[in-house]
Amino acid sequence: MTLDASHHQGILDHYVAHEAGREPLRDCVREAVEHYFAQMSDHDISGLYQMVISETEQPLLETVMLQTRGNQSKAAQILGISRSTLRKKLAQYDLD
Numbered sequence: 080m081t082l083d084a085s086h087h088q089g090i091l092d093h094y095v096a097h098e099a100g101r102e103p104l105r106d107c108v109r110e111a112v113e114h115y116f117a118q119m120s121d122h123d124i125s126g127l128y129q130m131v132i133s134e135t136e137q138p139l140l141e142t143v144m145l146q147t148r149g150n151q152s153k154a155a156q157i158l159g160i161s162r163s164t165l166r167k168k169l170a171q172y173d174l175d
Contacts, residue, residue: 108135137172140165144174 102110112131116124139158147153155165169175 136168140168140172140174
């Protein structure tokens, strides 16, 4: 059975909010970005999107690769991306 993204998000939100005793992931990101803006209030900000993607994508890839014991086909399937995209991202973060 293949689950859609909303189902995965619901599971992730449930885990983060209830099992870990924390807020849903999107709220954690929102708060982190708001905190970043507060800390950088006197500075010009650029490249925020890439910084947030980089800060979240790398641990996501690391965790999925650990869970799949390095099986790139399975990791790509879990992430919903092609193996070639996964390989590029692993190389980008020096995880290959």
